[in-house]
Amino acid sequence: MQPVLEMRGISKSFPGVKALNDVNLSVAPAEIHALVGENGAGKSTLMKVLSGVYPHGSYEGEIVYEGRPGHFRDISDSERLGIVIIHQELALVPFLTIAENIFLGNEPARFGIIDQDRVYTRARELLATVGLNESPDTLVTHLGVGKQQLVEIAKALSKKVKLLILDEPTASLSETDSEALLRLLLRFKDQGIASILISHKLNEISKVADRITVLRDGTTVETLDCRREAVDEDRIIRGMVGRTLASRYPTREPKIGDVLMEVRDWTVHHPIHPDRTVVRGVNLTVRRGEIVGIAGLMGSGRTELAMSIFGRSYGQGIGGTVRIDGAEVDVSTIDKAIAAGIAYVTEDRKQLGLVLGEDIAKNTTLANLPGVSTATVIDEDVEHRVASGYRSKMRIRSFGVAQQTVNLSGGNQQKVVLSKWLFTQPKVLILDEPTRGIDVGAKYEIYSIINELAEEGRGVLVISSEMPELLGLCDRIYVMNEGRFVGEFQREEASQEAIMRAIMRSKDLNG
Template sequence: MPPILEMRGISKAFPGVKALDDVNLTVEPGEIHALVGENGAGKSTLMKVLSGVYPHGTYEGEITYEGRPGHFRAISDSERLGIVIIHQELALVPDLSIAENIFLGNEQARFGIIDRERTCARCRELMALVGLDESPDTLVTHLGVGKQQLVEIAKALSKAVRLLILDEPTASLSEPDSEALLRLLLRFKDQGIASILISHKLNEISRVADRITVLRDGTSVETLDCRTTAIDEDRIIRGMVGRAMASRYPTREPRIGDVLMEVSDWTAHHPVHADRPVVRNVSLNLRRGEIVGIAGLMGSGRTELAMSLFGRSYGQGISGRVTIDGAEVDVSTIDRAIAAGLAYVTEDRKQLGLILGEDIAKNTTLANLPGVSTATVIDRDAEHRIAGAYRTKMRIRSFGVAQQAVNLSGGNQQKVVLSKWLFTEPKVLILDEPTRGIDVGAKYEIYTIINELAGDGRGVLMISSEMPELLGLCDRIYVMNEGRFVGEFRRADASQEAIMRAIMRSKDLNG
């Protein structure tokens, strides 16, 4: 059977950089084809070429789709032929209903008037295909991220999709939601729908992909066939980084000192529903030079705890005590939390961690403008000098500190966020999903930086949904469920099984 898609000799250049260089990709009908590579390898650029975001004529090479030349000049051209891309940042309108989002731009109309009955009936059919059990009138803003992802896929199915492109579809999903999405892709495969899956979660790729194409530095270096040879994660990593990685986590000799921070009886309530506690009487301690993890399922209250501690940036009715270096501190506003020595690296670096349209220099100094100001006037020379020093220290890959944050890879964006908070000279760093959406090579660099922060005597409180990450980095791990701490493990005693047992045991007790 001929391939559904062939991309041959694709090259794409931007001012000062060649993003793609003679890339080749072939996808067979009904195949799940994974596309992997480090951040900046060219994966998203290649998919933008395919979908028409970068129109025909702005790149070199040829695209053949279902045996015909693919001269796509806009996304509408590729969608009309059944090529649909779902980006990592979901393109949904929160205040519209599920039905309105699914048919936005593709309205079910008769004589220029939207046919409400036909819209709802067709919406229910599409929702059933993706396993979404909601009313078509439900507003998207009332759905969790996993269900919003399903709405995006239902929207793709409404366009008679033949080739589905998914860019990091499980990056923000819980384990159950990720499992459900992967099962859905396998169902689509049985129905003859081909998929291109971009993901940094190599364990998921190993399980569902038929073939894997590896990009490195804008070039396709190899395609691995999982149907004929067992391909493990280490083999994929070797292709991505060009070498074997002996360990996913850098070695560290902990030098743990006295208690640096203590949190006592911390409680926070939902910002809208004041009678609903989301953090319940949590107490914790963190020592100098210590990396402490917080494990838990999605919705367990980990981020709510972190944000409520950091200047009460989440929740209401917040109570409890925070002491640093033995003295109680005021963390009631973000400014006061920073002054007390806290820093918070958000899980959503693009929306909350950076101003994407600004350059590295401005983003680096944003949380400590007095540090680059004289009489409230910002000294741009000082700003560039300090940002340049952090660029070197954090090994940020860019052409200079004048480069906009939006044009950096995910790993380098995260290094800018870390630089911003390090410039405030914090004693305690709260890291919320610090490696989400980052490739394996960049992860290793972030892990190295985290180890260096602990080595400098700072305390690191780290939230992660990837249990191997917590087990590989942390000296102690607290386990959280339903707003409470339900377990605590030293490094030597921690395991995925022990953590899950603590969560399940607490569910049984609360059940």
């Protein structure tokens, strides 16, 4: 059977970096083809070459699509032929309706006037296809991330997609939403649509992929055929990192001390709808040298809790107290929270954690400018020295601290965010989804850094949607649902089943 897509000998260079080196990829009709590799392996670069983000002539090699040369000058060229890419950062306009987003730039029109009846009729059909039971008039800003992802897919289907490229489509989704999306991909396969799936969630890839191509350091390592042989996660990891990982989590002997941070009767109201309580009377403790997890379904209030503690950066009508080393502290602003010894690593590193257009040095020192200043003037030599020290300590892969963070892989961007907050010398570090969109090798490095922080006697609070991550890292786990803590487990008694039972039991009591 002739492939729907062949990419032959693709090479792509940037100043000082060869991102792709003689990469080959073929996709069969109606195939789900997974593309895996560590951060920086070249996956997203390869897809940008395919979709025309990097136009024909800016790379070496050739693209053959449906038996013809693919000389794409931009995204519109590739989309015209049915190649549609959905990026990890969703490209939706929040304050437009679902229908307006689906047909943005592709509006059905008669005599130059948008045909509103056709827009809404077709939007309803597409929403039914992707299983989204929402009115086309709904503003996208009122949808959760999982539903926004489905709007993106409906948008792709409106362009008569033949080859759908999904870059980390489930990175921000709950397990339920992720399962629904994977089922949708299988349905598209039955309808003859081919897909390229980029994901770090190897268990998901094992479920749906027909073949898996592994990239390492910008080169094709191998293509595994899941229809001919059983391909488990360990086999994929071996191809990605070039070795077997004996354990996903570094070993650690906890040395837990006295209570470092104590939060009492913490209540938070929604920032726009003050009658809605988002966090309800939460009590929380973190000890010195302890890694504490917060488990819960999406929307349970975990991020809202963390952000409200960190300088009330979320919510209004906030009540309760925070104590550090037994003394009540003022956390009413971000500056005061930092001064009290609290740092918060956001779940959205690109939008809220980094200034992507700035270099590593400026991002590293951004939260503690007095630490690199003399009489309010930044000393660039000191800034460079501090950033270089963190670059070495955190094992950030770059050509130097003058490199722009936008050009780093996701794992290395996350290390820059961590460096920024570690430079504030926090006593308690709150990590919100610290390994989202990061490959298995980089995850291990982040876990090692978290362990080192605990060894230094700091308190670490980890919010994660990946329960195996919490179970592998944490000494103690709180379970959150509908703004409350509904369970607490020591490491030895925690399990996925016990956590889910606590969530479901609380739903039954509240419902």
